[in-house]
Ligand code: RNT
């Protein structure tokens with residue numbers, strides 16, 4: 484693999500990058516500082532293929548599957564923690580751990596899931612405390628005889644439902660105990676496998692039952708400083724191809740109505756959908772979101788996360804939308820075909836890389852330029868309509884001048900931006916005034932045409948729109964120029980009167 488870079492090479496490369504980024508108004512030190520505050524929730528279940536300690540040799544159920552048989556899977560809490568320590572040591576930053584209920588330590592004696600208590604996780608809590616990890620939690624509603632029918636909280640059997648309701652209530656209490664002890668809220672996420680391979684006659688009844696079960700589970704209020712409830716939706720699973728009770732629509736509605744978090748797993752939608760696009764919609768109606776960053780290959784296959792376009796887009800959305808404080812980033816994959824510690828490290832580091840890339844974008848400028856691009860399209864549309872109008876008119880020369888000037892301003896503001904040149908940025912104020920004057924005269928001219936010949940009205944209206952659009956485009960360039968001045972001087976200046 485060649486020789487690794489020397490410390491000096493790294494240092495020099497960074498110095499160069501820092502300078503270039505500064506050239507487009509991006510402060511790399513600030514980006515790195517922001518990255519340091521990003522805490523991922525590493526999923527304990529990558530370390531042993533979702534086996535847990537309750538019945539490690541039992542079969543994994545619920546339609547999830549870890550494929551591969553790479554040697555070295557953790558066989559005990561001590562082994563799992565030591566593997567995790569190794570993984571965390573190779574992941575920069577300070578990160579959380581996401582536990583599943585089947586990772587309880589019950590000292591060799593069987594404890595039913597509905598009887599689990601915080602003391603069964605004392606070993607984890609001590610370890611988290613001494614290593615500075617926050618904890619998150621999940622009830623385990625699969626890999627259990629009571630889940631053999633494929634149904635849990637939505638089962639038609641009241642005894643089955645009751646068992647899982649009690650397990651989920653116990654899980655919230657365990658979560659709250661973590662939050663209280665560690666001073667950081669525990670996200671307790673409910674995912675159930677309930678669904679059918681075949682098409683049911685009644686799609687509504689199980690959903691009604693699920694709603695009632697959830698209502699019972701969440702009835703006791705818990706301080707949000709200690710525990711945050713999340714619900715995880717899914718499109719389909721193995722054995723639930725035709726019907727999943729907890730669909731996206733179901734849980735989105737539930738989360739909005741009951742003020743819980745919504746968990747979006749990147750493997751839980753149609754392969755052509757991306758959860759990146761869902762964030763800005765979902766977060767209009769729910770306060771916070773939990774992400775299960777995963778990599779589905781053709782299905783919810785839970786491959787290790789790579790720096791794919793999708794991973795990049797998810798983190799871009801989080802950063803561009805300033806959502807880092809509303810989005811809890813968890814990982815969810817279980818790949819047994821490669822070294823399990825490496826899987827954690829590769830997945831986590833790729834999410835961090837994607838986050839850093841997003842933090843290094845000159846977001847505000849990109850936004851202005853995108854709007855400017857939209858204006859160009861708007862103008863093209865109006866020209867097209869003009870050509871189909873009953874009678875054409877001579878374009879006022881002022882409008883041509885406005886167009887040329889606006890274009891020039893677009894170039895000027897980008898030059899100012901790249902060179903962080905305050906003088907050039909300020910020059911746009913004058914140009915902007917010039918555009919305003921031109922607009923006034925163009926409007927007067929066009930109005931005069933309309934008054935003398937009403938058949939020309941269509942064209943006049945379109946050209947008035949064009950004039951207004953050009954004027955807005957010029958405004959965008961002064962916005963960028965204002966930002967350049969701010970980046971360079973730390974002072975806010977108004978260029979656009
Ligand atoms: C299953 C869900 C769920 C699980 C974990 C183990 O499709 O993604 O989050 O992966 O609870």
Ligand code: ZN
Pocket residue numbers: 674715748775815
């Ligand atoms: Zn998940």
